[in-house]
Amino acid sequence: MSNTAGKGAGSRQQRRWAIDLRNARSRGNQVSLLATPASLIDRTADFQLEAGGGDQAALVEKRSWDVALGPIKQGPMNFLFSWMAGNTISIYSIIIVVMMFWRPVQSLIQYQSVFRMIEGRSSILQKLAWVLGNLALLGIALYKCNSMGLLPTYESDWLAFIEPMKRQEYMGGGLSFQ
């Protein structure tokens, strides 16, 4: 029931209702079904891409830089989020902080797929920029943790690990019995 006629499937024998204009010129000595109109000016040469041309290198470079600077572009958004989260500890703030913390960690873990996308001359620099960008995001998250008081920066946070002073002498007694 379905029409199985493809582009070149036994098309010479059957009636062709699709004309492939692309290869018409290159197959010069083949039978051309249509002649070109008289007023046609051939500008196809202008639009042809050269494989491995200089423009292509620039585009690759551009794309790599886009990927490398991706994390840094997220920075301002993170700042906005951390300002929204506030300094107290509530469920909303915890969610935001955890999210801010987890995203750069997750992308750092998946560095391989990103590094595959970065190619070109200054790929080392771009890779470094990407890593630094993620670390900067982490830094913002840590700063948020610090300002919420979650980091053990004060002496009182280490109080539980202080050992009691050991005694070397033993003493006993009280009011004398007699």
Added chain:
Amino acid sequence: METEFAKKSIEKILDIHGESVVVIVGNRVFSWQSQSGQLNWEIVLLNKEKQLINGYYVEEDKLVLLVDGERIYGIQIQNGAVRYRKELNEGVVDCSLHSGILHVTTEKEYRKFTVGDGGALDATPLPSTRCYLSKSAQIACLESDGVRLLTRHLPLSDIDSMHSLRCGALFLLETEASGNWVLDAAAATIVEAGRSLVVGVEIEENCVPLKLVEKDGAVEVRPVGGLSSALPDARYRLPKDAGRVAMFVPVITRNTIPLLIVWTDAKQLLVLNTDGAVLWRRDEALAEITAAEVFDPPPKEDIEAEEALLSGPQGLFSSMMLRASSQLHMLVELLDVERLLRVETGRPALHRDRFGLRKVILVAARPNILMALDSADGSVIWRQQVADAAPMSEDGSLHLWMLRSASHQRLTPVAALLAATKGNAKKSVVVLFNPLDGTELDRHILEQGALQAILAPIANSHHLRPLVVLDNNRGVHVFPLLEYSHVLSSANRLFVLAGQRETAVLSGYRLRNDAGTLKGELTWQAALGNDMQGSKLLSLVTIPANDIAYSQGRVLGDRSVLYKYLNPHLVAACVDTADGLTVSLLDAVTGEMLYSTGHKRARPPCHLTVSENSFVYSFWNDRFRRTELVTVEMYMFTRNGSDVNAWSWPRPSAIERQAYIWPDVIASMAFTTTHRGITYKDLMIATQAGLLVEIPRAFIDARRPLNPQPIHREEGLLPYAPELPLPYDMVVNYHNYIERTTHIYCTPAGLESVALVFATGLDLFFTRAYPSKMFDMLKEDFDPKMIAAVLSAFLIITVVTKRLAAEKLLKRAWK
């Protein structure tokens, strides 16, 4: 003050028809309503206290007659007015009220008075200075070779004392050589009564002297001699641990004695009946407890106990035998065979319960009584009278230590009692016994008398901590004796502190290993009092061994730390100088004084108690007439070094102190403790009014600020207010007032959130305190079965409906 009055004893009680009760204490006479306890009247006779000879109630004139050493008083029963007061110019020897006339014998004369107005009737001279009157006013005079009655002279040698038997014409004569004799002055006969106790009772209008004969727990009451044989012999059984009978009162109906009320020298009151049963029994020695130790009963035989048993170094065969016997014990418990075998006592086996809340309380009471109480219901597990022991002469105390607890399988627990010997108060006796059943294990007499004693810090291989006693000659004794070498090895780390009450001098001794013998060496002395005027050392407390601080500092509002100054060698002393009180804090190993303060116009009682880095003391401020409570806390700003000896121990950087006003008079104070120290420590205060109050630490904090800043609120400090509140929901004992509390013992329980409190005094009180609420126990309405049932129901329903839904979808797809 109340405490001085409390030491007097009641000399006479008169029951006025069950409506009111007249009580004579010293030189005061009280009358209370019998039903309501309301005081009717109270009078003071004269400032000088004379020994009361006797007191009578005269029905017709509604008078109370009192005869003391020199006077006769007639007091109206209605309003306590003294109707008359007669001075007798000689000392009164004896008196008797008979047929409306008061008969009095003095050293020279025999006089009679009318009771209505004290008028003298007549006076006759007496032949000797010691003449006594019987109840029916017969005179008998004691002479060197016998007894002289009005008409006759009865010879008897070596009479020590004579007194009337309060019945008819009977007297009791006590001789050292030949026991007791009963004199019937009317019939002029003397009958021998042996060495038994004698009581005179009235049976059918006759006065019969009865004697009590004790033999192997069987007690018999018989008439003396052949004076009356109308009474059948009455036999009773006295329990073995009741001691010897000191006084007895037969309850007589017709001419039988169905009940016998007995007071023993072990301070027990028993009522015995002729079937050999004890109707009821009271241990009055519990009112005179001087030392108490609370410990865990032995754990049940179970897998954990078995593992603990086998954890030590053992050979192959012995560990196999241990495992086999442990399994056998467990089988026996499973089948509850023990319950069948233990028919006699009817008490459930003494085992630890699941949370370690059931304890055995071992107490030592005056004069020489040891008892163990079950903390579940306060019943007495065993009682024992320690032979040849007496309270220490200094303060009448006995001392207890637990050398080995009952937590170790197969090792009997050992406790030690230190007391003075009965004959000679200068010598001491140390008795080692098993605190689970009172059997005596060992006993030693210290010729020099004990000065102080400490428990050795390190237990030997059998988990026993020897008791090290320093005697008055600086000799050192170790009990049990076999542990001498064990203590010798650690001798140079042991220090003993002794404080003299009368001179307020503290002495620190060091134990020295002197070529194989232990010797005590005096290292420091501190004279805390004022030499010019007399000073007395009132109380001395050291940090208790079970006082553990879980957190080493306090977190302040700005998240910095104020470290607690935790010195395990601290000792606090309170000295009563002539013009006030001095409280000092010393390090007992080096003798260095860390803190000292004086309170002018402060009076005892001074109660001191220590916990972690703070100590709290209370005194009576005479200027403002109120009780004040002072908290002193010691802190360090930095912590460095962890393993130092006492001489390099840091000093406190800051000592904070604050005083508060307590609205009552304090009888005793103590801090609660727990095993790990995580729970807060509340202060238990027993007031003189009978309340036991639990005060949270926050109220008596020394850092409560006068002008609170936000940083203080951050820390959680209440603003300072001088009065301590006494809200009634902090009173632990509700309306069960406990009278005359002398000491509060606080012990940890198996659960961290529970602290056990035991208050002794005239009344005993045992309770659990929850200073941080009950954070480690599920609520009672937590129903695990219900939750499990609901969960499993949900699971089943989920699986079933999933299956059903899949089937339905499939069916629909096939349509």
